[in-house]
Amino acid sequence: MGARPLDQEVLTVPTGVAIRDVRRQLFDAAARILLRDGPGALTSRAVTTEAGCAKGVLHRHFTDFDEFLAEFVLDNVARMDEQAAALRDSAGTGTVAGNLTEALTALFGSVAVAMVGLVTVRDELRTRLRRTWPAGVPVLTDAAVMIGAYLSAERELGRIAAEADADTLGVMLIGGVHLLFVAGENTPPDTPAVRKVVASVLAGIEREPDRPA
Structure with missing residues (x-):
């Protein structure tokens, strides 16, 4: 079976709450960090932690962090x-x-x-x-x-x-x-x-x- 489209993917975070639309969740997390702490605090680990998902999630959907930032x-x-x-x-x-x-x-x-x-x-x-x-x-x-x-x-x-x-x-x-x-x-x-x-x-x-x- 082929992979589901990104906007249909469901992830389970440590709290047991399902996250829908991984892309939007990660972008919203990046925006919060950027406003709160500035560009120097924006790292892949910080984004996934803020989004409440596993640290490997971002790299499963983007080639690297700069690709993620460009899309953001x-x-x-x-x-x-x-x-x-x-x-x-x-x-x-x-x-x-x-x-x-x-x-x-x-x-x-x-x-x-x-x-x-x-x-x-x-x-x-x-x-x-x-x-x-x-x-x-x-x-x-x-x-x-x-x-x-x-x-x-x-x-x-x-x-x-x-x-x-x-x-x-x-x-x-x-x-x-x-x-x-x-x-x-x-x-x-x-x-x-x-x-x-x-x-x-x-x-x-x-x-x-x-x-x-």
């Missing part, structure tokens, strides 16, 4: 699609600065910032990612595209200036807010601080909802 990063990029869709759907509602502040705070309050550090410190991981992600840092580049798409939608609605370069503004917003979160070390910036960065980038181009350009 790309999985998080794929999961940003829902957030991108929600941000696009918010175009025309509220204020541009408010929508961006909320989206950027949620983005950088997630595992994204810690993941950038992970990619930075692991040479082999960057090499693996280059096979499917030829340029930039996954998560940040995808986030810049997400912000650019939203600003393009707002530009079409006349809520930002017609001459505004949505893609460049997206890069500026991601870069500025990323630096804000990194500078805070273990203390994330508050909402007014994020809004201040957003307002600075949008200065002179945001239009009032009832005053289309």
